Amino acid sequence: MYDIIIIGAGPAGMTAAIYARRASKSVLLLEAKSYGGQIINTPDIENYPVEAHISGFDFAQKLYEQTKALGAEFKFEKAVEIKDEGDTKTVVTVKDSYTAKAVIIATGSENRKLGVEGEDKLVGRGISYCATCDGAFYRNKVVAVVGGGNTALEDALYLADLAQTVYLIHRRDEFRGEEANAQRLRERENVKLVLNSTVTKLNAEKRLKSIEVTNKNGEVTELEVNGLFVAVGRVPENQNFASVAELDQAGYVAASENCRTKTPGIFAAGDNRVKEVRQLVTAASDGAVAATEAVKYIASLK
Amino acid sequence: MAVIEVTKDTFEQEVLNSDKPVLVDYNADWCGPCRMMRPVLDELAAERDDIKVVSINIDDEDELAEDNDISSIPCLVVYKNGKEAARNVGLVPKDVVIDLIGG
Numbered sequence: 001m002y003d004i005i006i007i008g009a010g011p012a013g014m015t016a017a018i019y020a021r022r023a024s025k026s027v028l029l030l031e032a033k034s035y036g037g038q039i040i041n042t043p044d045i046e047n048y049p050v051e052a053h054i055s056g057f058d059f060a061q062k063l064y065e066q067t068k069a070l071g072a073e074f075k076f077e078k079a080v081e082i083k084d085e086g087d088t089k090t091v092v093t094v095k096d097s098y099t100a101k102a103v104i105i106a107t108g109s110e111n112r113k114l115g116v117e118g119e120d121k122l123v124g125r126g127i128s129y130c131a132t133c134d135g136a137f138y139r140n141k142v143v144a145v146v147g148g149g150n151t152a153l154e155d156a157l158y159l160a161d162l163a164q165t166v167y168l169i170h171r172r173d174e175f176r177g178e179e180a181n182a183q184r185l186r187e188r189e190n191v192k193l194v195l196n197s198t199v200t201k202l203n204a205e206k207r208l209k210s211i212e213v214t215n216k217n218g219e220v221t222e223l224e225v226n227g228l229f230v231a232v233g234r235v236p237e238n239q240n241f242a243s244v245a246e247l248d249q250a251g252y253v254a255a256s257e258n259c260r261t262k263t264p265g266i267f268a269a270g271d272n273r274v275k276e277v278r279q280l281v282t283a284a285s286d287g288a289v290a291a292t293e294a295v296k297y298i299a300s301l302k
Numbered sequence: 303m304a305v306i307e308v309t310k311d312t313f314e315q316e317v318l319n320s321d322k323p324v325l326v327d328y329n330a331d332w333c334g335p336c337r338m339m340r341p342v343l344d345e346l347a348a349e350r351d352d353i354k355v356v357s358i359n360i361d362d363e364d365e366l367a368e369d370n371d372i373s374s375i376p377c378l379v380v381y382k383n384g385k386e387a388a389r390n391v392g393l394v395p396k397d398v399v400i401d402l403i404g405g
Contacts, residue, residue, distance in 0.1 A: 034393050040334035057334035076395045124374035124391030133333065136361075137373040207371050227373065 002028045004294050005091050005100040007079045010037020011059075011280055012270025013106035014067045015287025016294075021070035023295045028098055029067070030091065032078035036060025037108050038271075039280055041130055048280050059280075079107075082244045084263050087301055101301060102294040105241055105253060105261075106269045106287065109234040109278075114146060118202045119230075126208025131155035131229050138227045140164050144211060146199055147231035150177035153185060155231050160188045167223055169194040169213055194221075199228070236272040248274055259290035265297050305340075305347045308356045310366050316356055318384040324354045325403055328370075328377040330361050335393040336376040342396045346403075353403055378402060 003025035006013045013029055020027045029035075039045070042056035051059075068074070077093035082103055089103045111129035113119055119127060128134040131145070135158055143163045145156045148170040154177075156168045168185060173195045175182045185191050194213055200220070201212035210224045236251045245261035245268060246254040252275075253268035255261050261268055269290035270283040308316050308326070317324045327343050329336035340357075347355035360367040360375060370379065370386075380388040380403055388402045 033395060034335075034338045036334075036338060040338055040393070042334070043332060055334060057337045060334070060338070076397075124377055124389070125371055126373060128374050130374075133335075134374045136330075137367070207373070 001088070002026045002073075002098065002100040003298055004028075004102045004104060004291070005030060005089070005098055006104045006106055007082075007091065008032075008037070008106035008108055008270070008272075009035040009064075009067075009074060010106060010108050010270060010283065011039060011063065012108070012283040012287040012290075013037075013104065014063045014072075015284040016104050016106060016269055016291040017067045017072040017287075018070055019288050019291035020295065021067075021072055023291070025295060025298065027072040028100065029072055029074045030079045030093060030098075031074065031076050034076070035064045035074065037283075041133055043132060045280065080240050082241050082266065084244050084266065087265075089265060101298045102265045102267065104259075104267045104269055104287075104290045104294060105238065105245060105272060106283075106290070107237040107241075108271045108283075109236045111230065112233045112235045114199055114230050114232065116199055116202055118204060122202060122204055122208050122228075125206070126204065126226065127202075127228050127230065129230050131158050131231070134227070134229075135159050135162050138163050141226035142224060143167070143227040143229060144169055144194075144199075144223060144225045145229045145231055146170070147233070148172060148175045148177065149231065149233060150181065151233075152231035153177040153181035155229050156185055156191060157181060157188070159229065160185070160191050163227075164190065166191045167194050167225065168192070169197055169199060171198050172196065194223075197221075202228070234271070238268075238272050257289065259286055259293055265294075267293055303347050303351075303354070305343050306354065306356045308358050308363075308366075310363055313358075313366055316354070317381050320354055320381070320384075322352060322354050323387070323403060324356060324381045325399070326379045326381060327355070327357045328360050328367060328372045328375050328379070329357060330359060330375060332361075333375050338393050339376045339378075342399055345396065346399065350403075380404070 009031035039056040081092040083090040144167040255268040267290040269286035
């Protein structure tokens with residue numbers, strides 16, 4: 001039995017592990033993919049205190065080494081369920097199950113899919129969720145970006161420097177993202193706005209060839225594109241834990257700044273929690289709070 | 303064995319004409335998830351005599367990337383008898399790579 005099991009080894013989970021180990025608690029980190037979380041996709045972090053520039057990869061590596069050196073145990077297994085048995089919690093993974101006195105859910109979020117048929121099969125064959133990761137493959141090609149938030153606008157601007165033509169497809173006629181970005185896009189000759197429209201079909205042979213876009217009047221237009229960048233937001237990964245942690249309508253864990261869920265001894269930290277600002281520094285901050293709360297909770301059991 | 307760096311000049315010989323299954327890692331230096339993936343490939347190259355593990359840098363080898371329909375990295379492709387047998391896009395744990403290689 002561990003003192004604390006942390007689900008998710010991103011910045012929130014690893015920071016929680018650091019705090020828990022420094023309070024002499026035994027810690028198991030369960031991670032479905034690889035440590036680091038989504039920050040590993042960021043080429044350059046410029047807004048984390050102390051380091052003016054650090055790559056997401058280096059950040060994750062340093063945090064991992066720090067966490068490991070403090071004695072936290074890592075297992076790379078996806079957690080699928082938490083069972084609340086009062087003073088003991090059991091976390092079931094795809095391989096095994098583990099028990100602890102307290103659990104911290106720090107599973108972050110993943111890219112929201114478009115939900116159009118064939119999407120999954122075309123990931124890496126024309127469909128991408130990360131313009132800065134995959135933009136280089138579309139030099140002088142025709143691409144489309146879907147979305148209306150800042151990520152979509154920034155992706156379209158980034159791609160406009162590389163691609164021949166960028167379609168920006170958005171279901172409304174105005175953007176949620178910053179007006180300054182929208183204005184910059186309107187000034188770009190190779191950016192074409194496709195508003196009041198949604199992507200309704202993906203046409204592919206071996207890879208994506210074209211997309212069909214339907215506007216609010218029901219008119220369908222086919223656009224030939226080499227790539228489609230999906231930037232329609234992120235979704236939390238909490239569904240498996242809904243029985244022990246109350247979720248809001250969007251699926252985020254309804255835990256306040258103290259990171260407590262409705263179940264005593266189960267906490268939520270990082271991007272998967274209901275909050276206003278989802279940043280690297282707030283994820284780390286949640287990790288510290290959740291671990292401190294978990295340590296307090298464990299002390300209260302005795 | 304170590305991971306072998308492959309270029310367009312050696313692709314045919316090292317990958318297509320290999321008598322063992324080949325696990326190809328398409329990657330780039332600027333790609334964080336690719337760098338996270340690399341230790342797993344190093345381990346597999348050291349542990350498995352029955353396969354060959356190769357790395358292709360897509361910035362240096364853009365023709366290879368284009369010819370093989372690579373548009374997102376990290377991308378792992380398994381070649382058997384000169385043909386693509388399996389493919390995975392994105393960072394995955396070692397177990398998934400082993401499954402991808404298959405029997």
